[in-house]
Amino acid sequence: MNNVALPFESFGVSHKGCVREHNEDNYLVEPQTGLWVVADGMGGHEAGEVASASIVDHLATIGIASSAPDLRARFEDRLSRANAEIRRISRTRGITIGSTFAALLAMDGRFACLWAGDSRIYLIRNASISQVSRDHTEVQELLDRGVISEAEALTWPRRNVITHAVGVSDDVVIDFQQGELMPGDIFVLGTDGLTAHVSDAEIEAAAVSGKPRAACESLLQTVLARGGTDNVTIVLVKIGDARNGQTLHPDRSRAGTRG
Template structure:
């Protein structure tokens, strides 16, 4: 694995997991949007495993939905890790499996069958963000929002090389063409950002169906101080109001104040495609 060194809603439920005295709360929503008839996004919310993810499939609905489901199903099999290093190793193994399945499917069809992946791992006070493609992870800390991921797109690449200005990148016709994704090469290519959690940190994981309509300030306003599920629903409503030209998926994870209750087990929650699905975890 190539990695830098360093139409019915799901039943709503609430699951809270503690990780080394931090309370972890999460919400999610996924929706096909207004323009698209089908949803090629999948997401995973598994606070008991410390794994949260969004995958946005490529290659037309049938292949796109298959691709994102393959990524999420692989991640949902990670199991309980015994350390941050173990969790990372399990993640790498599952991404290799998902990539192999999608690469094989693409080779057999003579087509690209791939998916973006944006994954947040939490173990104790440690976190890691791994991603491939243009699904994003933001962190909100002390009232400020930062995009922890970097879009793997032709527009971003040319901008960073100084070949496009910010204004030119905003209108360049190939700005959204993805340069990395799970399944498009024989080995997955994912970037990594990691750090230490602070109580009060909020992470927003989303597909580009959200960021195509909502600004960083919009995300901060909705998610900065609100309950995760309320924020997810609010961001979906905003996106639908603004046209929702693509599938929209949002996962929000809040790291609360020290918890004084025992860790609860919870089932892995996978949001499957449909006209609307959302829940809290």
């Protein structure tokens, strides 16, 4: 494993959008522990926010891990606790609630991206953007099976139906990708309120054009200018170069811009 400690610079924003009355998204920016998360709650007024907040609150207790495998183990433990808590709340209220999430873990020169649902993770490397995550949606499954085309997927009537989320079953089903961090890497985590209005190319252009805070705020303003039909949450992480001796101490955040 590469033990070079690469510096991070990161920022996050969250907004209820132009249509929704409440923000059911939450996010976590914890560079000290090597963890960044966005979570998009489901379940209606207040319930969705409870689910996404449970994920963020539990993951915020991870603390400083001793190694990358330890960080991953702590993450999965806290996510399991959040799932159990959301299940208990669901039973108490007599409704089904849950939350998607997308997370970036980084330590010892390595990264892991983990997700459930349609919140996404992008990696910009060598001036090229790629979607690391793969949507857990009904329409993505139909695409994967060749039942519908890309063009049909754009107007599919059930394109927002989620197939995996935290809190909807006793077992948490997640996917992950992992690899080596490279200086200059940029990770963008976003709920579907971002990707519903902004293209991959526009995400890349904003991310490479300035600091994480400016990029997040620019993307948010683009979403709002285009109608913001859903809550939107964006977390951006830039990987620095250890050789330049720079140490970056980005903002430590656990709440979005509500308004």
